[in-house]
Amino acid sequence: MIAVEGLSRRYGDVAAIDGISFAIQAGEIFGLLGPNGAGKTTTLECILGLTEPDGGRIEICGIDARANLRAARAKIGAVLQATGLQDKITPREALELFAAFQAAPLRTDSLLQRFGLMEKADAAFDTLSGGQKQRLALTLAFVGDPQVLVLDEPTTGLDPQMRREVQEQVLAVKGSGRAILLTTHDMDEAARLCDRVAVIARGRIVATDTPRRLMAEHGGTLDDVILRLTDR
Amino acid sequence: MNALPHLLAVSLKLNFRNRMAILYGYLFPLIFLVAFWAVYRNDPVPLALHVGQFLTVTILGSACFGLPTTIVSERERGVWRRYALMPVGRWVFVAGTLLARAVLLLTAAALQLALAFAFGLPLPAHPIDLFVAFAAASAAFLAFGMVIAMLVDNVPAVQALGQCIFLPMLMIGGVAIRLESLPAWAQHLSAFFPGRYAVEAMQRSATGTGSAAFDLLALLLIAVAGAIAATAMFRWDKSVQPRRGWLLLALGVWLAVGAMAELRGPVTIGHAQDTGAVGAPKDYVAASKLAAPSWQVVSEADIDSIAFDRLPPDEGIISPVSRSDEEPDPILLSQLDRIRDTLPVWGPGNVADPVQRARNLLTIAAVPDILQMEQVERFAPRLVFARLQAVIPPHDLPKILYWIAMHPDDGDDAAVHQLGVFTLPDISGPSKPVRGRVMLYALKLLGRLSGHIVAH
Numbered sequence: 211m212i213a214v215e216g217l218s219r220r221y222g223d224v225a226a227i228d229g230i231s232f233a234i235q236a237g238e239i240f241g242l243l244g245p246n247g248a249g250k251t252t253t254l255e256c257i258l259g260l261t262e263p264d265g266g267r268i269e270i271c272g273i274d275a276r277a278n279l280r281a282a283r284a285k286i287g288a289v290l291q292a293t294g295l296q297d298k299i300t301p302r303e304a305l306e307l308f309a310a311f312q313a314a315p316l317r318t319d320s321l322l323q324r325f326g327l328m329e330k331a332d333a334a335f336d337t338l339s340g341g342q343k344q345r346l347a348l349t350l351a352f353v354g355d356p357q358v359l360v361l362d363e364p365t366t367g368l369d370p371q372m373r374r375e376v377q378e379q380v381l382a383v384k385g386s387g388r389a390i391l392l393t394t395h396d397m398d399e400a401a402r403l404c405d406r407v408a409v410i411a412r413g414r415i416v417a418t419d420t421p422r423r424l425m426a427e428h429g430g431t432l433d434d435v436i437l438r439l440t441d442r
Numbered sequence: 443m444n445a446l447p448h449l450l451a452v453s454l455k456l457n458f459r460n461r462m463a464i465l466y467g468y469l470f471p472l473i474f475l476v477a478f479w480a481v482y483r484n485d486p487v488p489l490a491l492h493v494g495q496f497l498t499v500t501i502l503g504s505a506c507f508g509l510p511t512t513i514v515s516e517r518e519r520g521v522w523r524r525y526a527l528m529p530v531g532r533w534v535f536v537a538g539t540l541l542a543r544a545v546l547l548l549t550a551a552a553l554q555l556a557l558a559f560a561f562g563l564p565l566p567a568h569p570i571d572l573f574v575a576f577a578a579a580s581a582a583f584l585a586f587g588m589v590i591a592m593l594v595d596n597v598p599a600v601q602a603l604g605q606c607i608f609l610p611m612l613m614i615g616g617v618a619i620r621l622e623s624l625p626a627w628a629q630h631l632s633a634f635f636p637g638r639y640a641v642e643a644m645q646r647s648a649t650g651t652g653s654a655a656f657d658l659l660a661l662l663l664i665a666v667a668g669a670i671a672a673t674a675m676f677r678w679d680k681s682v683q684p685r686r687g688w689l690l691l692a693l694g695v696w697l698a699v700g701a702m703a704e705l706r707g708p709v710t711i712g713h714a715q716d717t718g719a720v721g722a723p724k725d726y727v728a729a730s731k732l733a734a735p736s737w738q739v740v741s742e743a744d745i746d747s748i749a750f751d752r753l754p755p756d757e758g759i760i761s762p763v764s765r766s767d768e769e770p771d772p773i774l775l776s777q778l779d780r781i782r783d784t785l786p787v788w789g790p791g792n793v794a795d796p797v798q799r800a801r802n803l804l805t806i807a808a809v810p811d812i813l814q815m816e817q818v819e820r821f822a823p824r825l826v827f828a829r830l831q832a833v834i835p836p837h838d839l840p841k842i843l844y845w846i847a848m849h850p851d852d853g854d855d856a857a858v859h860q861l862g863v864f865t866l867p868d869i870s871g872p873s874k875p876v877r878g879r880v881m882l883y884a885l886k887l888l889g890r891l892s893g894h895i896v897a898h
Contacts, residue, residue, distance in 0.1 A: 258527055260678070284529035293520035298459040303452060310448035311528040354529070 211236050211358050211389035212257070217266030218413075219252055226252040228413040230266070236357075239380065239390040241404035241421075243397070243432075245440055249413040250393040251291070254362050257391070258288055271357050284313060287351030288360040289344075297336040301327050301346050304335070305353060312354035325349040325379065341372030348379055359383060361392040365399060377403060397432040407432075411440040445530050449538030450545075457512075457546060466508055467546050471500040471554045479561050482816075488562035490773045491816050494645030496558070497551055497576060498617050498637055504547045505583030506604035510591035513539060514600050517591075517680055526678040536676075540584060547580055564773060567650025575647045575654060578661040579640035585668025586636075589692050592675035592684050611637035622759060633709040634700030636664045649771045656706065660699040667695035720760060720878040723848045726752050726885055737797060737838075737845035742892075745844055750889040753882065756897065761811055761882035763897070764820040774817050781806065781822060781864045785829045788864075790857040796834050800842050801880060802857035803830055808879035809858065809866055818866075827887050843888040850881040 217230040227249040234240040242250045255261040257268055259279040268275040268282075275282035295304055302318060309315035322328045325345050330338060338346065344364065351359060361380070365373040373396075380403055384390055394400050400407055401421045408418040416439050417424060421432050428435045457463045478492045489496070516522055525535045555563070566572045586607070594600055612618040614628040615635035624632070632638045643657035671692040675684045703709050727747050754760040764770070770778060785791055790802035807823040834842060846853075855873045889895030 260523070260526055280529045280531075283527060286527070288527050290520075290523065290527070293524040295519070295521055295524070296456050296516060298456050299452065303455070307448055307452050308528070310445045311530050311534075313529070350524070 211238075211271055212240075212391060213267070213269040214253070214257065215267040217253065217256055217263050217268065219256060219261060219263045225413045227256070227263075227410075230410070230413075230415055232408050232415065232418060234358075234389045234391055236389055237384060237387045238405045239384050239392065239403050241400045241407035242391065242393045242410055243400055243407050243436055244410035245436075248410045248440065250410055251362060252413075253410070254288075254290070254360055254391070254393065258286065258290075258360060259283060284354060285356055286358045286360055287354060287356035288362075289347045289351050289364050290360075290362045291366070293347065294343075295335045295346075298334050300332045300334060301338075301349070302331040304346065304350060308350050308353045314355060315353050316355050321349050321352060325352075326375075339372075341368055341375065344368055344372065344376060345379075348376065352383075357388055359388055359390045359392075361390065363393055363395065365394065365396065373399070397436065401432050409436060409439045416440070445534045446538055446541075449534065450541050453512075453538060453542035454545060457542065463508070463512075466503065468550050468553060470503055471496070471550050472557060474499045475554050475557055479558075487564060487773045487777075489558045490563055490649060491645070491771070493558070493563070493566065493572075493648035494641035494643070495617055496554060497644050498579060498640040499612070500550055500554055501547060501576075501579050501583050501640065502608055502611060502617065502637065504543060504550070505580075505587035506590065506608045507600065508546070509539070509543045509584055509587035510594070510600045510604065511597055512543070513588075513591035514594060515597050517678070518596060520679075522678045532676065532678075536588075540588075543584060543587075544580060547584075548576075551576060566648040567772065568647045571647035571654065572644060575640075575643035575658065575661075578643060578658050578665065579636075581665035582636050582640065582661040582668065585665045585672060586692060588672035589668055589675065589689065592672055592677060593686065593689065595680045611635050616641055630704070630709055633703040634696055636661065636696060636699070639664075639699070649773055651771050656703070660703070663695050663699055664692075668692050720754070720875075720882055723850065723881065726750075726847070737841050740841035740844045745840060745888065745892050745894075748844075748847075748885060748888070748894070750885065750894040753885055753889070753895075756886070759814065761807075761823075761879055761886060762820045763823045763886060764817075766824075766897070768820075770817050770821050774821065777818060777865055778821050778825065782825050784863050785825065788860075790860055791829065791833070796838060797842050797845060798853050800830055800834060800839070800884070801846055801853045801855075803833075804846065804880040804883050805855070805857045805876060806861065806864060806866070807883045808876045809861055811879045811883075812875050813867065815866075823883055823886070826883070827890070830887065840888055840891050843884040843891070847881045847884040847888065850877040 212234040214233070215231045218228050219226045230249070230253055232240065242253060244250055252261060256263040257270075257275065259275065259282070263276070270282040271285045273282045273285065301322065305318045305321055309318060322331050325348060327342065327345060327349060330342055335343070335346075348364065364380070365376050368376065377399060380390060380392070392403070404421060406418065406420050407424065408415045409424075410416070419427070424435050425432055428438055457467070475496050478496050479489055482489065482492055513522075522535070526532070590600060590603055590607075594603055614624060614631055615637040616624070616632040617637040621629050621632060621638070639657040639660040643654040643661060646652050646654040646657070671688040674688040675686070677684055726749055756763040756765075785803075785806075791799060793799050793802065803826050807826040810819040810822050813819075830839060855877065858873055858876055861867070886895065890897050
């Protein structure tokens with residue numbers, strides 16, 4: 211569903227990512243793990259077309275995303291950091307607006323129901339709790355019924371209950387056969403959700419495997435593995 | 443997929459939920475309109491000569507603050523970053539935002555015009571031309587508003603940069619303060635600000651005077667340059683640095699348009715003068731001795747002693763007089779006709795004492811001048827001069843004019859309060875300034891009669 215090969219991006223003399231390659235199958239959750247500045251977000255931004263890579267190939271559901279970005283985007287739903295909505299828009303209005311940008315959107319009411327937002331459907335965005343806002347972000351990513359989900363630290367800043375709620379939603383999505391690419395700093399979350407993870411350091415992937423095998427190979431927890439592989 | 447109409451509808455809905463946006467978008471233009479009405483309350487036709495000005499203020503407010511504030515605040519909170527992930531072209535989001543702004547602007551202008559009509563503004567002479575001029579001015583300023591939005595990172599910076607554009611345009615760009623009231627250097631400077639062309643294009647459509655072709659061309663060039671620059675500087679995310687070099691294109695066209703205007707012909711209107719004291723009779727006498735003992739014995743030598751070259755110019759704002767080949771705005775014709783028709787039956791203009799009669803008649807020229815009643819102050823003196831020549835024997839008139847000029851504080855000035863029949867307002871406060879203007883107009887007619895002033 212997602213194939214990335216030899217992806218690179220430089221900012222001046224600094225290589226933010228350098229030769230990143232991985233592939234994600236349908237029904238798989240793939241985690242990109244690594245310290246801040248390792249190149250996780252740059253990788254996601256290249257895949258989403260927010261940053262133009264200097265080189266490499268990106269394929270989404272068989273579509274060359276660099277050559278046909280708009281068609282590729284129609285297959286992707288994304289939750290990014292530092293995205294928000296207008297204070298006075300309601301979840302229903304936001305979903306209807308984002309549905310208008312999609313060719314075959316899902317029904318607003320069914321999405322509100324599915325993500326537990328029906329009660330807040332007509333409340334202003336600035337009156338929602340942090341967890342509700344994050345759930346709305348996830349709901350918005352689903353409007354176009356995407357085959358691929360890209361989630362950049364989707365549970366950061368949430369309380370344990372909300373974090374668990376979002377994780378359950380992600381697992382439910384996996385069950386529906388979609389491919390999910392996520393980044394997280396929460397290694398428990400990565401171990402719980404991800405089928406495979408790639409450890410990224412200084413713009414390069416230094417290891418790719420299941421969390422269990424990585425821990426077995428390198429010893430300790432997933433945190434220990436990351437620290438060891440990234441020389442921290 | 444119906445992205446554009448949906449985005450337009452949501453943008454409008456959100457705008458109407460924002461109290462500050464309503465305040466800026468609708469209340470602010472109405473407050474400006476009332477201010478114009480209050481400042482120019484003595485105009486013969488309320489607001490008719492200021493349509494271009496108050497509509498330009500509304501467009502400027504929307505372009506310098508409303509549009510960029512919306513875009514920058516949405517970009518700051520990551521709304522545009524989210525839009526960037528959608529499988530539609532960026533033009534949809536830009537067009538939706540601009541269209542919403544255009545709708546808000548059009549409704550604000552309609553509201554402003556409705557209130558202006560309630561104040562007595564007549565219907566525009568060429569409504570379609572006015573709409574075209576309004577659209578061109580909106581395009582020019584909204585394109586620049588987009589440039590501001592792409593340039594700055596946060597809302598306080600929009601306010602700061604917006605004020606840097608808005609205030610100079612208002613003060614010395616011919617938008618809030620009439621060009622005629624500005625010194626020559628400021629009038630030259632105003633040619634490099636687009637506000638001047640917006641005001642002129644809309645005013646010409648409203649009052650039906652002159653061609654707005656150059657103004658429309660200027661606005662179109664500014665709009666195209668702004669749109670190109672804003673497109674090149676576009677960014678979804680504030681973390682991306684804008685390509686600031688394109689700002690030079692947007693501002694370069696302002697300079698090019700100003701240069702074109704300067705090359706095309708004079709950009710100054712009249713000579714700006716101090717509206718303060720007009721001086722005493724002795725300031726206009728070349729010889730040392732003042733006046734004869736009575737008006738009957740005024741001699742040619744006395745008249746020759748006047749330094750007519752010291753009088754304010756006819757095209758200035760103190761004691762102006764229109765040229766003989768100059769046509770007034772059509773909206774003024776009815777008032778000028780009324781003055782002409784009423785002069786023969788006006789009591790103070792027919793009193794027995796010829797000196798007082800002349801003094802009273804000159805008041806009709808002096809009062810509109812004091813009140814700076816735009817064109818009335820320039821055309822009324824010609825009617826008064828004609829009437830004076832009709833009711834005072836040609837042999838006496840120069841002597842009487844000389845006498846009045848040399849004795850501005852003599853005689854009765856009750857006529858100042860009897861101008862209502864000409865639809866001229868009463869003036870309150872000391873009548874000394876009126877007497878000063880009576881003196882100047884007496885000298886201007888005297889100069890014409892004696893051949894010292896060759897009027898065009």
